[in-house]
Amino acid sequence: MTIADIAAATGVATSTVSRALSRPGRVSAATRERIQAAARELDYVPHPPARALASGRTGTVALVVSDVTNPFYFGMIRGTQQQLKAAGYAHLLIDTEDSGEHEIEMLHTMRRSLDGAILGASRLPARSLVALAGEIPLVTVNRNVRGVPSVVIDTPAGIAQAVEHLVSLGHRDIVYVSGPQQSWSNQARWQAMKAALERHKLRAQRVGPFPSGRGSGTAAADAVLNSGATACVAFNDLFAIGMLTRLRERGVQVPADLSVVGCDDIFGADFSNPPLTTLTAPIEQAGRVAVSMLLSGLDHRAPEPQRRAVVLPTYLTVRESTGPADPSRR
Amino acid sequence: MTIADIAAATGVATSTVSRALSRPGRVSAATRERIQAAARELDYVPHPPARALASGRTGTVALVVSDVTNPFYFGMIRGTQQQLKAAGYAHLLIDTEDSGEHEIEMLHTMRRSLDGAILGASRLPARSLVALAGEIPLVTVNRNVRGVPSVVIDTPAGIAQAVEHLVSLGHRDIVYVSGPQQSWSNQARWQAMKAALERHKLRAQRVGPFPSGRGSGTAAADAVLNSGATACVAFNDLFAIGMLTRLRERGVQVPADLSVVGCDDIFGADFSNPPLTTLTAPIEQAGRVAVSMLLSGLDHRAPEPQRRAVVLPTYLTVRESTGPADPSRR
DNA sequence: TCCGGCGTGACAACCGTTTGCCATGTGTTG
DNA sequence: CAACACATGGCAAACGGTTGTCACGCCGGA
Numbered sequence: 001m002t003i004a005d006i007a008a009a010t011g012v013a014t015s016t017v018s019r020a021l022s023r024p025g026r027v028s029a030a031t032r033e034r035i036q037a038a039a040r041e042l043d044y045v046p047h048p049p050a051r052a053l054a055s056g057r058t059g060t061v062a063l064v065v066s067d068v069t070n071p072f073y074f075g076m077i078r079g080t081q082q083q084l085k086a087a088g089y090a091h092l093l094i095d096t097e098d099s100g101e102h103e104i105e106m107l108h109t110m111r112r113s114l115d116g117a118i119l120g121a122s123r124l125p126a127r128s129l130v131a132l133a134g135e136i137p138l139v140t141v142n143r144n145v146r147g148v149p150s151v152v153i154d155t156p157a158g159i160a161q162a163v164e165h166l167v168s169l170g171h172r173d174i175v176y177v178s179g180p181q182q183s184w185s186n187q188a189r190w191q192a193m194k195a196a197l198e199r200h201k202l203r204a205q206r207v208g209p210f211p212s213g214r215g216s217g218t219a220a221a222d223a224v225l226n227s228g229a230t231a232c233v234a235f236n237d238l239f240a241i242g243m244l245t246r247l248r249e250r251g252v253q254v255p256a257d258l259s260v261v262g263c264d265d266i267f268g269a270d271f272s273n274p275p276l277t278t279l280t281a282p283i284e285q286a287g288r289v290a291v292s293m294l295l296s297g298l299d300h301r302a303p304e305p306q307r308r309a310v311v312l313p314t315y316l317t318v319r320e321s322t323g324p325a326d327p328s329r330r
Numbered sequence: 331m332t333i334a335d336i337a338a339a340t341g342v343a344t345s346t347v348s349r350a351l352s353r354p355g356r357v358s359a360a361t362r363e364r365i366q367a368a369a370r371e372l373d374y375v376p377h378p379p380a381r382a383l384a385s386g387r388t389g390t391v392a393l394v395v396s397d398v399t400n401p402f403y404f405g406m407i408r409g410t411q412q413q414l415k416a417a418g419y420a421h422l423l424i425d426t427e428d429s430g431e432h433e434i435e436m437l438h439t440m441r442r443s444l445d446g447a448i449l450g451a452s453r454l455p456a457r458s459l460v461a462l463a464g465e466i467p468l469v470t471v472n473r474n475v476r477g478v479p480s481v482v483i484d485t486p487a488g489i490a491q492a493v494e495h496l497v498s499l500g501h502r503d504i505v506y507v508s509g510p511q512q513s514w515s516n517q518a519r520w521q522a523m524k525a526a527l528e529r530h531k532l533r534a535q536r537v538g539p540f541p542s543g544r545g546s547g548t549a550a551a552d553a554v555l556n557s558g559a560t561a562c563v564a565f566n567d568l569f570a571i572g573m574l575t576r577l578r579e580r581g582v583q584v585p586a587d588l589s590v591v592g593c594d595d596i597f598g599a600d601f602s603n604p605p606l607t608t609l610t611a612p613i614e615q616a617g618r619v620a621v622s623m624l625l626s627g628l629d630h631r632a633p634e635p636q637r638r639a640v641v642l643p644t645y646l647t648v649r650e651s652t653g654p655a656d657p658s659r660r
Numbered sequence: 661t662c663c664g665g666c667g668t669g670a671c672a673a674c675c676g677t678t679t680g681c682c683a684t685g686t687g688t689t690g
Numbered sequence: 691c692a693a694c695a696c697a698t699g700g701c702a703a704a705c706g707g708t709t710g711t712c713a714c715g716c717c718g719g720a
Contacts, residue, residue: 002676013700018678028698048443049382050676053705058379060422068408071597077407078398081425090440092390093421095411110420112706113378241601267401271571273603332706343670348708358668380706383675442676 001044009038021046058115061294062092063287064103065120070212071266072236072283076120076141079287087295089115098212100124100182104132111136116294118287119143123182139294141286143184149297149308151289155185155263156192158279158314162233162261163196165277165316170325171231171259177220177243178208179235186235189263193233205229210239217242221250230258230325237262237269240276244321248273255323265317275319282312331374339368351376388445391624392422393617394433395450400542401596402566402613406450406471409617417625419445428542430454430512434462441466446624448617449473453512469624471616473514479627479638481619485515485593486522488609488644492563492591493526495607495646500655501561501589507550507573508538509565516565519593523563535559540569547572551580560588560655567592567599570606574651578603585653595647605649612642 003017010017012031019026020035027035038044052058063080065073077093084091092114096103100123107117116137122129126145132138133148140150166174176193179186186209194204207223210216221243224232234240240262247254254260254274262269262278269276289310333347340347342361349356350365357365368374382388393410395403407423414421422444426433430453437447446467452459456475462468463478470480496504506523509516516539524534537553540546551573554562564570570592577584584590584604592599595610619640 004676014677015679015701016699018676019699022678026698031699045439045442047383047676048440049379049388050705051678052379053377053383053675053707054677054679056678056705068411069404071404074399074401074404077423081398081423085425090443091423093407093411093423095415109375110378112375113420245601268598268601271575271598271602273601273605275603334706344707345671345709346669348706349669352708356668361669377706380675381708383677384706384708386675386708 001042002047003044005042006035006038006044009042010034052113058113059088060090060092060114061291062094062107062110062114062117063120064094064096064107064117064122066096066098066103066123067212068093068095071238071268072264073120074267075283076118076287079284080118080291081287082284083288083291083295087291089295096123098123100128104128107132107136115298118290118294121183121185137294137297139290139297141290144309149293151286151293151310151312153281153283153286154311154313155279155281156188158263158281158316159189159192159233160196161316162277162279163193163200165318166231166233166259166261166322167200167202169231169259169323171229172202172325173205173227173229173231174202175224175227175229175232176204176206176208177210177224177232177234177239178206179210179239180212181209183212183235189233189235208235210235212236212238214238214242217244218246221246221252224258224260225250225252231260231322232258233261233263235263237264237266237276237278240278240321241268241272244272244274244276254321257326259322259325261316261322270319272321274321277319277322278317279314280317281314286312331372332377333374335372336365336368336374339372340364382443388443389418390420390422390444391621392424392437392440392444392447393450394424394426394437394447394452396426396428396433396453397542398423398425401568401598402594403450404597405613406448406617409614410448410621411617412614413618413621413625417621419625426453428453430458434458437462437466445628448620448624451513451515467624467627469620469627471620474639479623481616481623481640481642483611483613483616484641484643485609485611486518488593488611488646489519489522489563490526491646492607492609493523493530495648496561496563496589496591496652497530497532499561499589499653502532502655503535503557503559503561504532505554505557505559505562506534506536506538507540507554507562507564507569508536509540509569510542511539513542513565519563519565538565540565542566542568544568544572547574548576551576551582554588555580555582561590561652562588563591563593565593567594567596567606567608570608570651571598571602574602574604574606584651587656589652589655591646591652600649602651604651607649607652608647609644610647611644616642 003014006017007014020032081091119140122143129145130147142152144150144152197204210220262276265278265280269278333344336347337344350362411421449470452473459475460477472482474480474482527534570590592606592608595608599606599608
């Protein structure tokens with residue numbers, strides 16, 4: 001079934017069929033009706049590649065993540081999926097395996113088959129990012145680069161809350177567990193942590209960096225213990241959960257001996273042992289907003305009046321992995 | 331940059347360029363070299379939609395899941411993603427929101443832009459599934475229907491192991507926590523459970539059905555408690571984890587008062603409180619295998635010699651949510 | 661010497677839509 | 691009533707590749 005068949009069946013030209021089906025208002029109501037009826041009758045389904053070839057629009061948006069395995073992305077996948085489906089777009093998933101080259105390479109190759117892309121947490125240098133944005137509409141998440149629309153989750157503000165929380169519990173030695181150095185978020189979090197601690201006239205220290213992945217929790221836990229701190233803020237929940245496991249192994253009580261707070265509030269943070277105090281990030285919402293921004297930017301006639309950077313707030317969710325500092329340690 | 335540009339640059343016909351780039355052996359080594367050099371030089375990137383239109387092959391495979399949110403699918407997403415990327419295919423994600431109609435509708439509409447699809451856990455009746463398989467190459471996971479290639483995870487065999495484990499711990503009242511009734515897996519698991527219990531001359535009972543999602547754990551836990559059983563096998567880990575949470579709330583000790591075993595060994599099962607005894611399913615592998623089957627079937631000249639149904643084994647991972655039955659309860 | 665076959669490249673016809681432009685018919689305006 | 695604007699539908703040219711078929715030249719075999 002092609003529009004030619006429908007054209008034949010209704011006695012009009014293919015161009016009319018095309019317009020009746022995709023550009024309402026361009027043909028009279030009567031013929032439109034007739035054509036749509038015929039289309040339904042013949043179970044006509046448009047051919048996306050043909051449409052894409054002729055119009056340049058593919059109806060597909062890619063979500064680019066550095067590692068599908070990371071639970072952090074689960075929320076993004078979900079959020080983007082929802083919003084894209086609602087808008088009638090298809091959802092392509094691209095895993096860059098943590099490699100910037102892969103990232104740029106894949107997007108470059110696929111740019112013609114995409115209407116745009118959401119970058120889940122780009123590892124790309126700013127220059128490349130801007131260059132890429134010239135090839136294909138982009139929205140970044142948790143990565144703020146001038147000239148590229150972005151949505152960033154304001155974890156730094158949350159970090160301040162977390163520090164507040166820990167300080168109020170009597171902690172004076174608080175350490176930051178650092179994630180991968182190329183990670184923009186990691187930098188942002190560490191900066192926020194330093195600032196917050198300075199405000200309390202406390203020394204900022206950190207351990208790491210550690211590669212992303214739960215496995216890093218082991219080394220991280222040991223490093224934190226070694227630092228003599230009574231509390232720590234981990235780069236993300238995956239680290240924190242990994243640490244929890246290690247700490248149990250070593251017989252360290254959480255939070256009695258050590259308080260730990262995570263970041264992101266991923267799946268699992270609420271039922272870990274003990275349940276994790278963490279910065280709840282609206283990841284899913286971030287995905288939805290990113291898609292909305294991207295899509296609104298795609299809307300041809302839009303003179304780009306949309307906001308180019310939105311920041312989403314986080315809040316501290318206190319569970320059971322944080323508690324009063326051991327008084328004997330002060 | 332189109333092949334026409336390359337043709338012009340090298341002084342050959344576009345057909346030659348096309349063949350030089352995609353069908354090795356059809357043109358002489360010398361010209362091929364020249365053409366490839368030019369292509370590299372001009373930074374030529376093929377236009378997927380055009381290719382798809384002309385050839386019918388899209389280089390895209392969809393993974394269809396009933397709910398992206400479900401952690402069970404995370405493994406599938408990962409497995410399929412890996413294998414597809416390795417084969418140079420793009421990975422489309424489709425969420426059917428648990429609706430069979432959605433499922434059939436979406437696949438029907440997108441069939442022309444897909445080379446095939448992996449059905450993560452189809453809700454479709456056998457008839458529809460077979461019909462759909464006629465429209466587009468399909469491989470199902472955890473769903474066995476004659477005529478449609480499939481990979482199924484042999485949880486039933488694992489269930490037997492789980493029952494063995496519980497019985498050996500002295501449990502006599504073991505209940506199955508039932509998932510959604512339309513779920514093929516749920517049926518299979520319940521059947522296996524009944525068979526295993528009968529083998530031990532024990533009565534098979536179940537509670538539920540409950541809708542999928544962690545929230546069901548609450549009702550499930552209460553129901554199990556109410557049943558007077560000393561142990562239970564849950565339809566999946568999500569249920570089990572939800573139950574664990576509820577049981578803590580109610581002050582029920584796991585495993586002292588109640589042993590619980592889950593299914594699938596999803597992310598989180600190892601660090602829940604207590605860590606969950608569960609049937610470890612090779613989900614990721616299932617995804618990989620499904621993709622391999624699909625892709626090998628796509629290989630034109632293949633007279634379909636490939637296996638049409640592979641079953642993957644599971645094994646019981648004993649952690650801390652199962653323990654001896656309370657002797658006073660015997 | 662002639663012929664058949666093979667390796668190589670060109671020609672051109674698609675694949676199924678979209679869309680710019682033109683022709684026609686109708687309604688509106690002065 | 692004339693002139694004009696506008697609404698509607700048709701024509702045909704893209705979009706960027708793939709692929710069946712044919713022509714050519716060269717080779718070896720008879």
